[in-house]
Amino acid sequence: MTRTYTPWFLLAVALGLAAIYLFPVYWMYVTSVKSGSEIFSNPPTFWPADPNIGVFGDVWARRAMPTYLWNSVVIAGGVTAITVVLGTGCAYVLARYRNVWIDIGLFCVLMLQVLPASVMVTPLFVGFNQIGLLNYPRTAVVLAAAAKAMPFFVVLVRATFMSVPRELEESALVDGNSRVGAFFSIVLPLARNGILVCAILTFMSAFGEYIYSKSIIQSPVLQPASVGLSGFLGPNSTDWNSIMAYSAIYVTPILAIFVILQRRIVAGLTSGALK
Amino acid sequence: MSAEPQIELIGIDKYYGSFHALKDINLTIPKGQFVALVGPSGCGKSTLLRSLAGLENISGGTMKIAGALMNGVPPRKRDVAMVFQSYALYPHMTVEQNLTYSLRLKGVPKEEMRRATEEVARTIGLDNLLHRYPRELSGGQRQRVAMGRAIIRHPKAFLFDEPLSNLDAALRVHMRKEIRALHDRLGATSVYVTHDQIEAMTMADHVVVMRDGVIEQQGSPLDLYDRPATRFVAGFIGSPAMNFIPARIGPDGASTVFDRPDIRSLPIGKKLDPGREVIVGLRPEHIAVGAADGAGMTLKVAVVESTGSLTYLTTEEPLQLTIVMTGRTELAPGDAVQVSVPSAHVHIFDAETERAL
């Protein structure tokens, strides 16, 4: 009896937890199309009585969203590119060589993860100011956020590389390839799925980056959407449906990308590159 | 088969940190020879093979392949092929792509590559599997692909690291013959690592027995069987293993006396210092059962095991010996048997150095 019901029970718990997390997303979409009075009605309505779709177009134009979103894409793209290129190389070295220096390196990389962005932002700001990087604020944010994203990426991709048997590489060497050639023709294709997953996660978290952008980028035309959203949230802001509409426009592309690519990744993983 | 050396190892040393993995290895392999490296786990067989492939850097000595100095030369410039125990097939490539990987790296023209693939596929019986991925093959088929990937290159030497240990017993016996036949057909030079002495004995022209990073003895299989240089080689080569009995050389210098008075002394067919502490080695298949010229000793049978064609006896009191008899026997546990060993088949090792005397 218990054996047959336990999985179902656990599934129900998992769904419940997912619902707690996903409910705000639903609430965001619903609120964005409600009228001002309906938002505050008690009891709340779970489905808008009179959906006002026009709010999206209105917010899109009024809040200069194309500029903000473009900046978010530029920053997230830059962070992902730097993290993937440098992090992959770093993860490979950390996976393949074992000695004291590598352990120290790994420790330092993990250390980066411990330091919160809110603590790091002031010293970074001062440092960037000294070398004149603040004249290129988006570049500065990309560098700072890439450093922040690196540990997570390196640790996960390192595990992926470690799952690729060393003998495959050695076999490629004996078959006449160089170390670099063996890396690109054998190791990288086999670690591709892991790297892809980590790159997507990096992109998505960089797309929502806030702390560095807020403090480093002063000019509104260079700010990402996360900072643009916070401009909305004043102490006496009441324009809830506009804020929710902004948020909806902001997260929908990420959700869509995630859903689309996740299917691809799962398909890739189950077809089994290894074994 | 010419006698020019294809592989020359002179005084090879290899350290892993402070661990001395290979100690002064000297080995010359003529072109066309099939050499087996045997020894217990951890004795350095794989290390030696990987050093030959260039996957490990040797710490000292001289290594030559086809006359060219190989010290410090990267694997891709050595022109040797290696078959790994795990086969190390590239999982993201089809069988065909696995086979042609090395040719593609060399920039061999498409047409030539296709011909080579077909020929190899026919040789190893993979014609209809070329478009499968390794995960879609059985263990034996994977093993063949690994072989094919090596032979398609016509390398200067083949290196095998326990290539059959993942196969079942029947397939192993079959592949043993097939690999040896392939070696002969290609006129290749092969170094074959195994911990299975039967594999080494049946396949190789030359067997190298290693122990703790040292070459204990090398020679033809029958040489090692007939004239083991040390007690270790004597115990390692031959199955079931040789019986060892501690003893002393008798006053006449030509026979051994045992510590137990109820064991008769044994003529050894040579002269040694009387009173010297020795170990007597008797191969199970050399012990004759039955009243042989009255010179034997009487022992009690403890266990009788029959395989149909062979019978294994284990004796007790006063001496525990393993004996192999051909055919069958009426003997039962508890029976007394007369055993004797011709003096030509008595091996004597020094008790201290364990070297053959």
Ligand SMILES: Nc1ncnc2c1ncn2[C@@H]1O[C@H](COP(=O)(O)OP(=O)(O)OP(=O)(O)O)[C@@H](O)[C@H]1O
């Ligand atoms: N990378 C390494 N670092 C340190 N020691 C090593 C390394 N590789 C091998 N060794 C040591 O060298 C010795 C020889 O190892 P090797 O792999 O050559 O043994 P082997 O004869 O192939 O054994 P097996 O039959 O189990 O494969 C072992 O004691 C092993 O612990």
Ligand SMILES: [Mg+2]
């Ligand atoms: Mg080994």
